[in-house]
Amino acid sequence: MKLLNASGCLDALTAPEVARSLDAFVTKTVTPLPRDGNAPPRIAEVEHGMLNSIGLANPGIDRFLAHTLPRLGELGVPVWVSVGAFAIADYAHLCDRLDDRPEVEAIELNVSCPNVDDVPASVGEIVAASRAATRKPLYTKLSPATADIAEVARAAQEAGTDGLSLVNTILGLALDEQTLRPRLSRGAGGLSGAALKPIALAAVYACYAATGLPVVGMGGIASGRDALELIAAGAESVALGTILFSDPGAPARIRAELASEIAGLGVGETDNAIGLAHTETAPASESPGAPQRCLPSKHPCKSSTFFMVDGLAPLVSMRRSCQRSRLRPRHRSARWISAWKRSSGRTTFASAGPS
Numbered sequence: 001m002k003l004l005n006a007s008g009c010l011d012a013l014t015a016p017e018v019a020r021s022l023d024a025f026v027t028k029t030v031t032p033l034p035r036d037g038n039a040p041p042r043i044a045e046v047e048h049g050m051l052n053s054i055g056l057a058n059p060g061i062d063r064f065l066a067h068t069l070p071r072l073g074e075l076g077v078p079v080w081v082s083v084g085a086f087a088i089a090d091y092a093h094l095c096d097r098l099d100d101r102p103e104v105e106a107i108e109l110n111v112s113c114p115n116v117d118d119v120p121a122s123v124g125e126i127v128a129a130s131r132a133a134t135r136k137p138l139y140t141k142l143s144p145a146t147a148d149i150a151e152v153a154r155a156a157q158e159a160g161t162d163g164l165s166l167v168n169t170i171l172g173l174a175l176d177e178q179t180l181r182p183r184l185s186r187g188a189g190g191l192s193g194a195a196l197k198p199i200a201l202a203a204v205y206a207c208y209a210a211t212g213l214p215v216v217g218m219g220g221i222a223s224g225r226d227a228l229e230l231i232a233a234g235a236e237s238v239a240l241g242t243i244l245f246s247d248p249g250a251p252a253r254i255r256a257e258l259a260s261e262i263a264g265l266g267v268g269e270t271d272n273a274i275g276l277a278h279t280e281t282a283p284a285s286e287s288p289g290a291p292q293r294c295l296p297s298k299h300p301c302k303s304s305t306f307f308m309v310d311g312l313a314p315l316v317s318m319r320r321s322c323q324r325s326r327l328r329p330r331h332r333s334a335r336w337i338s339a340w341k342r343s344s345g346r347t348t349f350a351s352a353g354p355s
Contacts, residue, residue: 001231001258001270004253006192006218006241007108007141008054009083013068016075018244021251024078026239027068029081029110032090034060039224044183046174048243049193049220053186056084056113061097082141088122088129095134095351104306107136109161112168113190124155131160140218141165142207144199150210162215164177166203170196193242196220201233208234222250224257228265228316232276 002023012019012027019025037057044051059068072079081104083094091109098104109130111123115200127140140156142149144167153164169190174183182188200219208215217235221227222243230238243250 001145001274002216002237003227003255004080004216004237004239005244006239007051007110009241009244010077010326012077013071015248018248018251020077021074021249022077023237024080024105024107025075027064027072027082028058028081029056029082029113030058030061030086030094031056032085032093033062034058034063039185041183041185042189044174044189046172046191046193048195049191050245051184051189051191053184054171055186058141061094065097067102069101069103077101078105080106080108080139081107084108088125088304090135092129095130095136095138098135099136100127104136106139106162107134108139108141108165110141110168112141123152124159127156127159127161130157136161138164139165139212139214141168142203143168144170144203149203150206153207153211153213157211161213163216164207164211164237165216165218165338166207166235167196167200167219168200184215192219194220194222197226197229201229204230204233204235208275209278221254222247224259224261225256227254227258228273229277231270231273234275234278236271236274238244325355 004022004024004026005019008024010018010025012025035056035058038053038055042053042055058064069079069081080100083091083098085091085094095107098107107130109126110124123140123142127138130138138161139292140153140161140163142152142156142164144259146152149166156164169187169192172191172195173188175181176183197220200217203219204215204217207213214236214241215234216237217230217233218239218241219230220242221230221238225239240250240254247253258270262268262273265273267273267276
């Protein structure tokens, strides 16, 4: 499990020690040309979170490559570069410019900023063009403001994304107490913080089940328990956002809290908790020592229906086998079944075929 920052929530050059406490640093979104962003005021604290309407303010790709990226490379932490544009060809151009830069570990495609007027509609086309332009790993950052985020995730997967970043902020509005006018110059802004967490959980849960892709989960993480819940929903890594503004020491604290949560859960390693929310086990029997009833549970990659018994141990073994196999999601079911049989010695396990 990797711990990152959400794009735009940390200035690594101003707070290098905070950046070094992460497993990777994600830059603010870079666009082809410089942008001043939206007029102030563009940040407002609200109940249970924060609204922002920064509007992708950044120096543009030329200055970023010449001045910012070399300094980020000196921090000693892997760098993910977030890119955004207003045309499909511009996404490809940005990825091409980053392709040969050794400082860049991965590229995050921001296709979901709520604070700009012109966002390309086709996520699949953006990913396909970007995939053709770079050999770097691509993570596609999706908006929760869509009718079917799982369908969007599948389109990104088919176009070649290596992973998903879930989720970006969602539009919200705050009014001034005295004037009853919007507190942000743009009116609405992107809502982040604790209020976003249930939305993020739903998106991670749906997209993990639909694609099996690696997911960076973000939205309302302020504790180790919050991180654990996103991991259980399907996140392989988690990113901290609004919490970094109020608690720069959050990465170390959340790591420690997460380790305690994992120990209490009894699954061994953090990676063994990925996707636990997708399994179903029967309530404990009233008779001590009696075996648990088997309940059908959807495979996280949606390739079959299987039956779980005796708690988490078979699941942990199956997940390790699935991770080692590096098979595409639709081919993993048989490997999970084989691993379960080897680990448990049981034969009461049935596949019901594709769902």
